[in-house]
Amino acid sequence: xxxxxxxxxxxxxxxxxxxxxxxxxxxxxxxxxxxxxxxxxxxxxxxxxxxxxxxxxxxxxxxxxxxxxxxxxxxxxxxxxxxxxxxxxxxxxxxxxxxxxxxxxxxxxxxxxxxxxxxxxxxxxxxxxxxxxxxxxxxxxxxxxxxxxxxxxxxxxxxxxxxxxxxxxxxxxxxxxxxxxxxxxxxxxxxxxxxxxxxxxxxxxxxxxxxxxxxxxxxxxxxxxxxxxxxxxxxxxxxxxxxxxxxxxxxxxxxxxxxxxxxxxxxxxxxxxxxxxxxxxxxxxxxxxxxxxxxxxxxxxxxxxxxxxxxxxxxxxxxxxxxxxxxxxxxxxxxxxxxxxxxxxxxxxxxxxxxxxxxxxxxxxxxxxxxxxxxxxxxxxxxxxxxxxxxxxxxxxxxxxxxxxxxxxxxxxxxxxxxxxxxxxxxxxxxxxxxxxxxxxxxxxxxxxxxxxxxxxxxxxxxxxxxxxxxxxxxxxxxxxxxxxxxxxx
RNA sequence: GGGUCGUUAGCUCAGCUGGUAGAGCAGCGGACUUUUAAUCCGUUGGUCGGCGGUUCGAAUCCGCCACGACCUACCA
Numbered sequence: 188x189x190x191x192x193x194x195x196x197x198x199x200x201x202x203x204x205x206x207x208x209x210x211x212x213x214x215x216x217x218x219x220x221x222x223x224x225x226x227x228x229x230x231x232x233x234x235x236x237x238x239x240x241x242x243x244x245x246x247x248x249x250x251x252x253x254x255x256x257x258x259x260x261x262x263x264x265x266x267x268x269x270x271x272x273x274x275x276x277x278x279x280x281x282x283x284x285x286x287x288x289x290x291x292x293x294x295x296x297x298x299x300x301x302x303x304x305x306x307x308x309x310x311x312x313x314x315x316x317x318x319x320x321x322x323x324x325x326x327x328x329x330x331x332x333x334x335x336x337x338x339x340x341x342x343x344x345x346x347x348x349x350x351x352x353x354x355x356x357x358x359x360x361x362x363x364x365x366x367x368x369x370x371x372x373x374x375x376x377x378x379x380x381x382x383x384x385x386x387x388x389x390x391x392x393x394x395x396x397x398x399x400x401x402x403x404x405x406x407x408x409x410x411x412x413x414x415x416x417x418x419x420x421x422x423x424x425x426x427x428x429x430x431x432x433x434x435x436x437x438x439x440x441x442x443x444x445x446x447x448x449x450x451x452x453x454x455x456x457x458x459x460x461x462x463x464x465x466x467x468x469x470x471x472x473x474x475x476x477x478x479x480x481x482x483x484x485x486x487x488x489x490x491x492x493x494x495x496x497x498x499x500x501x502x503x504x505x506x507x508x509x510x511x512x513x514x515x516x517x518x519x520x521x522x523x524x525x526x527x528x529x530x531x532x533x534x535x536x537x538x539x540x541x542x543x544x545x546x547x548x549x550x551x552x553x554x555x556x557x558x559x560x561x562x563x564x565x566x567x568x569x570x571x572x573x574x575x576x577x578x579x580x581x582x583x584x585x586x587x588x589x590x591x592x593x594x595x596x597x598x599x600x601x602x603x604x605x606x607x608x609x610x611x612x613x614x615x616x617x618x619x620x621x622x623x624x625x626x627x628x629x630x631x632x633x634x635x636x637x638x639x640x641x642x643x644x645x646x647x648x649x650x651x652x653x654x655x656x657x658x659x660x661x662x663x664x665x666x667x668x669x670x671x672x673x674x675x676x677x
Numbered sequence: 678g679g680g681u682c683g684u685u686a687g688c689u690c691a692g693c694u695g696g697u698a699g700a701g702c703a704g705c706g707g708a709c710u711u712u713u714a715a716u717c718c719g720u721u722g723g724u725c726g727g728c729g730g731u732u733c734g735a736a737u738c739c740g741c742c743a744c745g746a747c748c749u750a751c752c753a
Contacts (some may be wrong), residue, residue, distance in 0.1 A: 192686085192687060193704080193705095193721075193722060194703075195687080197704065197705075198704095252716095254712050254713070254716090255709090255715090256708095256711085256715075257708075257710065259709095259710045259711075260713085261711075261712045261713070263713080274711080274712090276710070277710085292703090292704085293703070304711095305711095306711045306712075306713090307711050307712090308711070308712080309713090310711090310713070312711085326687075327686090327687045327704080328688080328690045329688045329689080329703095330687090330690095331714060332701090332702070333689040333690085333701095334688090334689095335688075336688085337684095337688085337745090338745070338746060339684095339746080340688095342745090377734085390721085395752070395753090396752085396753060414693090438752075440751070440752045441751050443750095443751090443752085444747080445752090446751090446752060542753095545753065547753095549702080565753085569753060587753075594753075597753075662747095663747095673745080674743090674745085675744090676744075
């Protein structure tokens with residue numbers, strides 16, 4: 188730990204005095220009011236009207252600003268709802284109390300009882316009759332005007348960010364509203380919310396490298412889940428016909444402005460519906476989230492306008508590639524391989540046209556998908572859990588939603604044919620054998636579940652963090668995760 | 678993993694082609710009974726991210742390392 192500096196040392200001395208007086212860290216002060224509520228209910232009243240009614244109030248909060256002017260002091264308190272000014276004076280509060288108060292520090296948590304009045308400049312202010320120091324802050328706050336600018340400190344000491352940067356608080360309020368809105372839609376439509384294992388003996392449901400851990404009593408390796416998908420579909424087998432989960436996934440991969448090792452996904456499944464239902468529902472959910480979160484459907488993101496109100500466009504994956512000027516048969520492995528080589532994209536001989544087509548899409552087309560766009564017509568090769576298209580078994584009934592070139596959602600008609608699923612797991616296992624660290628494991632228990640019969644169904648996943656980034660104009664996923672993963676402090 | 682940029686007081690930042698560290702805020706002392714980033718006077722506070730090197734002399738130039746930001750790669 189760092190050495191205490193002089194500022195902290197001075198505050199420790201003040202705390203020592205408080206302890207000696209027997210009043211350090213009390214928990215018997217009860218506030219009755221919140222700053223925002225007082226402002227809402229009395230902020231519009233005139234100075235004279237407030238003087239007549241003498242409204243009593245009590246508030247508590249962190250002292251953010253202090254303006255001592257001799258026999259009176261103005262200070263600004265911040266509570267969970269907002270800020271309000273307080274007024275402490277020799278006349279009303281008492282000279283001794285006022286003198287002590289002047290030595291309290293910015294950052295201290297203070298409780299105030301008194302009556303409301305308006306200053307000559309018209310600011311609603313709580314005139315203190317009693318004032319108490321509820322919690323001594325030993326460390327100084329960041330600069331009162333510029334706030335906290337250092338990105339690293341904002342991420343590592345998020346509490347400071349939340350104290351001094353109102354925008355940071357707003358981001359997480361938006362996040363909460365987004366999740367609430369999504370949950371509300373799903374519950375209203377009879378989906379059951381569940382929680383499935385974070386610790387899985389076989390990590391499945393996505394192509395990703397997992398975190399590995401060990402259970403001592405069972406003496407077995409476990410993996411942090413990369414997706415809840417296979418468990419949620421087991422529930423569909425079990426008769427939970429509409430089911431969803433909002434929870435963390437963990438992927439042992441790179442960290443970037445779009446990737447955090449743990450991130451939050453909504454996954455939901457519906458029996459007796461298909462991918463088109465899921466696609467429409469995804470669009471509805473994004474819109475509901477946008478409306479609830481920011482109250483409008485045209486959002487500014489990093490200088491661009493993104494319209495969530497107009498119907499999202501739909502584009503076949505090969506069409507998206509052709510749109511970028513690529514000609515020829517996009518199921519011709521040789522042609523795809525040549526194009527990829529030309530673009531400098533490494534690829535292996537074990538990959539078929541489906542995998543190469545997807546790689547080409549990511550290389551040339553993905554970055555152009557700024558407006559909300561559903562990409563459809565995904566090859567079966569790269570969709571091992573999705574149902575094949577009846578009219579073209581090399582494709583699947585699958586979609587991905589892109590907004591601002593980021594994958595926001597992924598859904599499909601579910602593969603409920605246990606024999607096809609077993610075959611696809613075997614193919615995945617073969618690739619894992621060949622060195623593909625992201626290939627899936629063969630999950631025999633999941634096949635056994637499918638063998639009991641899963642109703643025809645559709646499912647989808649929606650990345651909450653990226654959606655919140657979009658709705659809060661956040662350039663980095665770290666801005667929408669309270670405690671993003673960072674290297675240990677040096 | 679590669680590239681670019683950054684790291685100076687608790688916070689926000691200056692510091693030129695190398696001459697031995699500054700401001701504002703916060704703190705401390707003083708003045709001030711309606712302030713609003715209060716104001717005014719005085720004042721404390723630094724291993725200039727770390728380790729080496731070049732030099733008479735390094736916050737400044739060079740190398741390595743740490744951490745961060747951005748870009749890129751990886752990530753369906």
